[in-house]
Amino acid sequence: MSGTLLAVERLNLAFVSAGQRVPVINNLTFSVAPGESLAVVGRSGSGKSTLLNLLCGLQTPDDGVIAIDNESFGNASDAVSIARWAELRRQLIGVVFQQANLMPALSLVDNVRLRTHLAGRHKQDERWWLQRLGVGDQADRYPDRVSGGQAQRAALAMVFAMSPSLILADEPTGSLDRHTADEVAESLFNVQVETGCALVLATHDSELAACCGRVLDLSAAG
Amino acid sequence: MAVVVGLSALGAGLSGCDDPSGESGFAGLAESGGQAEASAFLQPKPGTRLVFPDDWGPHPQHRIEWWYFTANLTTPEGRPLGVQWTQFRQALQPRPAAKAPPSPATWPMDSAWMAHGAISFNGDHWFEEKVARGDIGHAGASADPFRVWLDDWELAPISESDAWHLQVQGDNWDYDLTLSNTGNITAHGDGGFSAKSSSGEGSMYFSLAHLNVTGTVTVAGRTQAVSGKGWFDREWSSQFLKAGQQGWDWFGLHLEDGQKLMAFRLREGDSTFSSGSWVNADGDVESLQEDDLTLSPTAWKESARGRVPVVWQLRVSGRGVDLRVKASPGEHWNAGLVSYWESPVAVSGSHDGKGYMELTGYADQAP
Amino acid sequence: MLIRAFLSHYQRHPFQLAALMLMIVLATMLWTGVTVLTDQARSSLAQSEETVAARAHIVRTDGQPVGVEDFVRLRKTGVCVAPWLEVKRPAPEGQVIGVDPMSMACFGRSAPIQDAASLDGMPFMDIGDALRVSQEGYDSQLYLIAPRDDIELPQGYALRAFSLAPPTGELADSFLLNLDALSLLVLLITGLLIRSVYRLGLVQREASFELLYRFGVLPRRIRQLLVLELVVLTAVGVPPGLWLGASLAEALGTGFGQALGSLFDLTLYAESFGSLPWRAAVVMVALVLTVCLLEWVFPQPRQPAMVSAYARLGGGALLLAGALGVVLATELVWVFAGTALVFAGVGLLTPPLLAAVEERRSVRSGATASVADPLRRWRARELSVMFRQLALPVVALQFSIAAVLAVHALVTTFESTFEQWLGQRLAADFYIEVPQGGDSATAARRLNALEGLGTWHLVAHGKAQVRPEEAGTGADPLTADLMALTPITDLVSDWALLSSAERPWRELASGAVMVNEQLARRHDVEVGSPLELTIAGTRMRTNVVGIYADYGRPVAEVLLHADTLPAAFTPRSESFSVNKGELSRDVIHDRLADTWGAPDLQVRDNASIRELASQIFDQTFLLTRAISALTLVLAAVALLIMIWVFFTTRVWYFRLLGVWGLQGHQVRRQLRLLSVRLTLTITAAALPLGIWLTWVLVNRINPLAFGWSLPMDLYPVFWLELGLMAGAAGLLVAHLMRRQLERDANGERP
Structure with a gap:
């Protein structure tokens, strides 16, 4: 056992809709070890994105505990916890969405530079990371001047450049065509293994899920 | 009867021109603001008697009064020509009889005067209005000798004669008339007290209905000798209309056989209050009550300032009087601070004749 | 069904519909307000002039002072004459003039008093009251004034010239000409504001129009629907704007005056506000339809035309040609044309210029990346993008601030000139x-x-x-x-x-x-x-x-x-x-x-003539101040809306900063820095234009129109006030956006 990076215990979250409590995350427990990859699957609306939001502190659970690197967070949404979550997102947790991961006003390399600056890393290896993800020659272009696949590669470069312990990816290839999606996914898994960071990947794509070490099916769990 | 105009609006200056209170000035005496002060003013009651010669002159203890004259004249070519002159006094402060008038040197503002002059001829109507503050001297009235004046407009006796001289100048028109009285004073209502509602509001009111008029009129660029019949009214009160009365329709008619008819009705919503006097050729007066008298409009005119009844049926029961009274052609608005209709009329039906008609409360808006 | 599909955009983005409506309402309000105030300033000036205009007064040929008996004698002979009692009460209450409004009825339009409200003792009051004031121990003199100097008088009387102050003549005409020029500028600003919001919505609806086109709806039909939509919006938006503008103008005209009146003892000739200014409404409807439908006459490229290099070149050329025209013109019309060209040039140049400046800043902050703050670079880049995409409202605000500067300088200049002019005479x-x-x-x-x-x-x-x-x-x-x-x-x-x-x-x-x-x-x-x-x-x-x-x-x-x-x-x-x-x-x-x-x-x-004349003209200056205040406030509100709409489309990127680990207060700080810098930069860009406009009004238009120039003064304290106001507007936008940011962290992504 190489220890636990992320531990989730009896996590609960419900939305209130028209006076009715609609449970989204229902008594969920799981853990992720450092360097491990976990696919979160489930139908649309099964709470994949919500879970990822909870795991990076963008939402607060009704109940349960999330522990990151042995630091526990409950359902408190006080200033201290909010600040601590922000610090974690800055330095430890990288988040990749389906799209719009980049500031449109900045070039790809400036996006990476801004992200690493926020993470407190000043290695000036932005171009290297873009090269590593296969978009080195697009580094000075603006997000709206590159393809969707290239933008997602840049987003991954940005996340890896901050040296996170955990990457939360929400359908990162969801808006790409099959071929590009496969290429981007390949880069993602390669670099993830290389850097040894953990990955929680929400997807409805079973092929992509199969690439992960473990699969958590929210439809079944719920 | 003549128009009761909200002269009090003038007290604050010329704002009366666009002040909606000008309109309510028709019934201004019955307004709530007026009622509170009314106690300080003297109010005519049934039983109040006329006193001569004092009643020719002003009544400083009363809120409002006027001197009114109309004439149905004829030009040398036989065309009808009507003239009107009215001078109003409105008190802002009542002045007891014992108290001396304020000195003109203090520019007092206890009362205000207004005069209206108008000519109706060939379907056209000329009108002018003058205003003045009272007690200064350029506007006023006196009982003995009898005189009424405002600036250079004046009604005054002709020396060494019983006749009067009326002189009025407008913008590009004027008239200069001699008025000779051939009849008695007609006291209306109860010995001069003329009720204006069933609840007791009223005024002191008398007329000279038998006036011979001669003189010259300049209008439309021509000066013409004229002659005809005139009608003179004196009326004063402090509480003239009761609240809610919207206006009146008044007629002063000279019938061919020498008889005279004065009739009016006051309108309040759908109901009316009518009254009048029948004067026979000998000058005997009979007061006409509500039941004796029917005044009903039979034709209306869409005029520039509103819808006006221009043809009337007047009936006096028990006398076989059934008259059709028709305004002369054209529009006859006196468009001053308050607009009202003042036109010569032709009488047909059971009797022929002519006269004057005054209609108030029909103008859409104050000018 | 087609209409429903057509309007679905607004169903999803009700805020955009509201913004467009609001802009039409605000623009109408601005134009109406300015129209009403200008008209009022015009009639106030006319009235002030009437009041001080030369008349005649009547004296006795026997040398005795005139009294009430002379007044009565003259009136009874038909002479139009009115008493005028000057009571020389010293400051602070000041001189009063007793008049009799009744005897002024025969003066007609040339009566110094048209309105009982003017009998408030500043300086006019009823003559009876004025006499009572004089009996408190002040010197007084009675004049008998006449409306004209060609009337016939009875024996024993003679006419003399009488006036409260020298005739203002062309000083007043010049003031009104300048006021008209500024009203035109306000109309231009209004047009720009409406057009900018309309375009913003249109660009976002392009995708759905494209979809409708693919479904087989002809572009002509889409245009028809757009025109219809605009007509409906105008019909709904213009009347309340009209009413608001008139009410606001009234509030400014009277409230402003009352406040200053009680502070400084100024006279106000409040002309009563009549019915709604329907002429303003017609102009407004025409303006809205024109600026919005311009689209169909000159199709716009996706990139706002104002930013293209071609436009930059054209802008430079226009600016140069206009400036030359203004300097060299020998006729007024060419000065106006030149001024219009300069404005067009400045409008075309400002957004790319400001964008380029921010671009340079971003490059500079990137050059020394080791010490530089990438967030600063991001802000510079965001601003650069904003200046391009908000080109129209940016220019509109720039123009309004310039107009306000010019109005302020002009009014202050006129005021001091007027004082000097009175002083000299x-x-x-x-x-x-x-x-x-x-x-x-x-x-x-x-x-x-x-x-x-x-x-x-x-x-x-x-x-x-x-x-x-x-x-x-x-x-x-x-x-x-x-x-x-x-x-x-x-x-x-x-x-x-x-x-x-x-x-x-x-x-x-x-x-x-x-x-x-x-x-x-x-x-x-x-x-x-x-x-x-x-x-x-x-x-x-x-x-x-x-x-x-x-x-x-x-x-x-x-x-x-x-x-x-x-x-x-x-x-x-x-x-x-x-x-x-x-x-x-x-x-x-x-x-x-x-x-x-x-x-x-x-x-x-x-001394008292001078005091009176300036008292009487102060009203006009109050009103023009109100015009400039109104223009500025509404332009600022319009920009606020625009920035807000624009920020709303970019709210995700501020949230992204949160995802990347910036805390809420840090994100809000970025927002504040951005919006304050935006408004301050526009204000700074407006400064030279405003100073130039003042110069044109004072040194070009006036000498050409009237043959004399006004001294040109600058008022840096006012610039500072404008800067503070711009900063406050920026902070307000940031505050509004804060709520939007906090609403739902998991909000809609672009």
């Missing part, structure tokens, strides 16, 4: 006309002998033929008004001369002349120019040693020393201007009256 305490047959030389000797008298001079008025030497001997001489002074004292030597020789007054005393600005401008006369004068048939050569400002006097004027006059000269009129010094007014009056044997000698009190 009414320098002494008293002004005494020498009566017909009166001997001025004896009077001057007797004044000289008066111990304790202040400075005084005698002015003889007449005519002179003037021929500038440059014009050549063949040129026709022109007739000028002649003023001959003696002695020269500080009553004139303090005049602000536009240009002068070294010791102009000394040279004047030894035979040189001064000319007014009108003569100098129209006939190219400069200091040092030789001048040929013909006075009373005597020809003389002299030269010009000074040019004095004479705002608004259309007639050429020559000023010289009385000693220079030929012996044959007989003045048309003569008058003394006298400072009383240690003596009382009565002593001086009696001395002169005695000299001339004229007990009815009229002494005009200049």
Whole structure:
């Protein structure tokens, strides 16, 4: 056992809709070890994105505990916890969405530079990371001047450049065509293994899920 | 009867021109603001008697009064020509009889005067209005000798004669008339007290209905000798209309056989209050009550300032009087601070004749 | 069904519909407000002029003062005459004038009092009340004024000139012309604002139009629907805007006035606000339809035209051509055309220029990446994007701030010019006309002998033929008004001369002349120019040693020393201007009256005329201030909406900063820095344009229209106030956005 990076215990979250409590995350427990990859699957609306939001502190659970690197967070949404979550997102947790991961006003390399600056890393290896993800020659272009696949590669470069312990990816290839999606996914898994960071990947794509070490099916769990 | 105009609006200056209170000035005496002060003013009651010669002159203890004259004249070519002159006094402060008038040197503002002059001829109507503050001297009235004046407009006796001289100048028109009285004073209502509602509001009111008029009129660029019949009214009160009365329709008619008819009705919503006097050729007066008298409009005119009844049926029961009274052609608005209709009329039906008609409360808006 | 699909955009983005509606309402409000206030300023000015305009007053030929009996006598002979009682109550309450509104009924439009509301004691009140004030122990004088100076009078009475102040003439016309020019500018700003919001919505709907087109809906049909939609929006938006504008103008016009009135004891001639200004509505509807449907006449490229390099080049060319036109123009219309070109040029240049500046900042902050803050770079880049994408509203705000600057400078300038102008004409305490047959030389000797008298001079008025030497001997001489002074004292030597020789007054005393600005401008006369004068048939050569400002006097004027006059000269009129010094007014009056044997000698009190005239004109200046305040407030509100709409489309990127680990307060700080910098930059960009516009109004339009110029002053404190306001607007946007940011962290992504 190489220890636990992320531990989730009896996590609960419900939305209130028209006076009715609609449970989204229902008594969920799981853990992720450092360097491990976990696919979160489930139908649309099964709470994949919500879970990822909870795991990076963008939402607060009704109940349960999330522990990151042995630091526990409950359902408190006080200033201290909010600040601590922000610090974690800055330095430890990288988040990749389906799209719009980049500031449109900045070039790809400036996006990476801004992200690493926020993470407190000043290695000036932005171009290297873009090269590593296969978009080195697009580094000075603006997000709206590159393809969707290239933008997602840049987003991954940005996340890896901050040296996170955990990457939360929400359908990162969801808006790409099959071929590009496969290429981007390949880069993602390669670099993830290389850097040894953990990955929680929400997807409805079973092929992509199969690439992960473990699969958590929210439809079944719920 | 003549128009009761909200002269009090003038007290604050010329704002009366666009002040909606000008309109309510028709019934201004019955307004709530007026009622509170009314106690300080003297109010005519049934039983109040006329006193001569004092009643020719002003009544400083009363809120409002006027001197009114109309004439149905004829030009040398036989065309009808009507003239009107009215001078109003409105008190802002009542002045007891014992108290001396304020000195003109203090520019007092206890009362205000207004005069209206108008000519109706060939379907056209000329009108002018003058205003003045009272007690200064350029506007006023006196009982003995009898005189009424405002600036250079004046009604005054002709020396060494019983006749009067009326002189009025407008913008590009004027008239200069001699008025000779051939009849008695007609006291209306109860010995001069003329009720204006069933609840007791009223005024002191008398007329000279038998006036011979001669003189010259300049209008439309021509000066013409004229002659005809005139009608003179004196009326004063402090509480003239009761609240809610919207206006009146008044007629002063000279019938061919020498008889005279004065009739009016006051309108309040759908109901009316009518009254009048029948004067026979000998000058005997009979007061006409509500039941004796029917005044009903039979034709209306869409005029520039509103819808006006221009043809009337007047009936006096028990006398076989059934008259059709028709305004002369054209529009006859006196468009001053308050607009009202003042036109010569032709009488047909059971009797022929002519006269004057005054209609108030029909103008859409104050000018 | 098609309509539902068409409108689905607004169903999803109700805020955009609301923004467009709001903009139409606000724009209508702005235009209406300005129209109403301008009209009011116009009639207020007219009324002020009427009040101070020259009239006649009636005096008794027996020299006795007039009284109420004279008034009555005159009225009874049919003369239109009204009493006018001046009560010389000292400050702070100040002078009052008692009038009788009833006897002024015959004055018609030229009645100084049109409105009972004016009888508020500032300075007019009912004559009876005024008399009671005078009985508190103040001097008073009764005049009997007449509306015209050509009326017939009965025996024993004569007419004399009477006015409250010298006629303002072209000073007022010039003010109104400038006001009109500014109204046009406001209309332009309004158009820009509406167009910018409309375009913003349209760009976002392009995708759905594309979809409808693919479904087989003809572009023509889509256009028809867009026109219909616009007509409906206009019909709904214009009436409330109209009402709001009129109400706001009324509030500003009266509220403003009341506040200042109670603070500074100013007179307000509040013209009653009539019905809604429907003319403004027609203009507005036409404007909305035009600026929005411009799209169909000149299809716009995706990238706002204002940012393309082509536009930049065109903008530069327009700016240059316009500026040249304004400088070189010899006719007013070309100055206006040039100004329009400059505005167009500035409008085209400003957004790319500001974007480029931010671009440079971002490059600079990237050059030294090790120490630089990438967040600063991001902000610079965001701003650069905003200047491109918000080009229209940015320019609209720039124009409105420029307009406000110009209005402010103009109004302040007019005010001080007016004061100077009054001061120049009414320098002494008293002004005494020498009566017909009166001997001025004896009077001057007797004044000289008066111990304790202040400075005084005698002015003889007449005519002179003037021929500038440059014009050549063949040129026709022109007739000028002649003023001959003696002695020269500080009553004139303090005049602000536009240009002068070294010791102009000394040279004047030894035979040189001064000319007014009108003569100098129209006939190219400069200091040092030789001048040929013909006075009373005597020809003389002299030269010009000074040019004095004479705002608004259309007639050429020559000023010289009385000693220079030929012996044959007989003045048309003569008058003394006298400072009383240690003596009382009565002593001086009696001395002169005695000299001339004229007990009815009229002494005009200049100080109170001056005080009254400025009191009366203050109203106009209050209103123009209100116009500038309204323009600014509404332009700022419009920009606020625009920035807000724009930020809303970019709210995700601020949230992304949160995802990347910035805490809420840090994100909000970024937001504040961005929006404040945006508004401040626009204000800074408006400054040169505003100063230039002021210069054009004062130094180009005015001299061309009227032959004289106003002094140009700048008011940096006001710039600072504008800057503060812009900063506050920026903070307000940031505050509004804060709520949007906090609403739902998991919000919609682009």
